[in-house]
Amino acid sequence: xxxxxxxxxxxxxxxxxxxxxxxxxxxxxxxxxxxxxxxxxxxxxxxxxxxxxxxxxxxxxxxxxxxxxxxxxxxxxxxxxxxxxxxxxxxxxxxxxx
Numbered sequence: 001x002x003x004x005x006x007x008x009x010x011x012x013x014x015x016x017x018x019x020x021x022x023x024x025x026x027x028x029x030x031x032x033x034x035x036x037x038x039x040x041x042x043x044x045x046x047x048x049x050x051x052x053x054x055x056x057x058x059x060x061x062x063x064x065x066x067x068x069x070x071x072x073x074x075x076x077x078x079x080x081x082x083x084x085x086x087x088x089x090x091x092x093x094x095x096x097x098x
Contacts, residue, residue: 003039003056005063006092011075012084013049021051021082024074028053031070037062049084056094063091 013021025043032041032055040056053071057063066072067089075087 003058003094003097005057005060006094007053007055007057007063007066008090008092009053010046010088011051011053013051013082014084015049017082018045018047018049018051021049024078024082025051025053028071028074031074035062035066035069035071037065067091 011021022045028043029041032038035041037057037059038055039058039062040054042054044052044054046052055063055066057066079087
């Protein structure tokens with residue numbers, strides 16, 4: 001298995017909404033498990049209001065399917081209520097893996 005592609009998404013919750021965003025991300029794991037092209041999926045917390053998602057993929061097709069899949073749709077549905085700003089979503093190239 002060789003992952004070469006990734007997605008990094010940084011999310012800033014509205015004040016007092018960090019816990020809800022964290023719970024939303026925990027539930028998002030089930031959607032990621034269902035994605036055949038997603039090799040790894042991490043949801044993480046940086047601070048009380050800053051969270052993120054990091055995904056890896058073996059090919060561009062897997063990344064494209066993810067970016068157009070159920071997780072972004074679910075995030076878009078809760079964004080007005082939970083997020084202080086638009087998600088900062090970046091595609092990345094994996095240069096080294098252990």
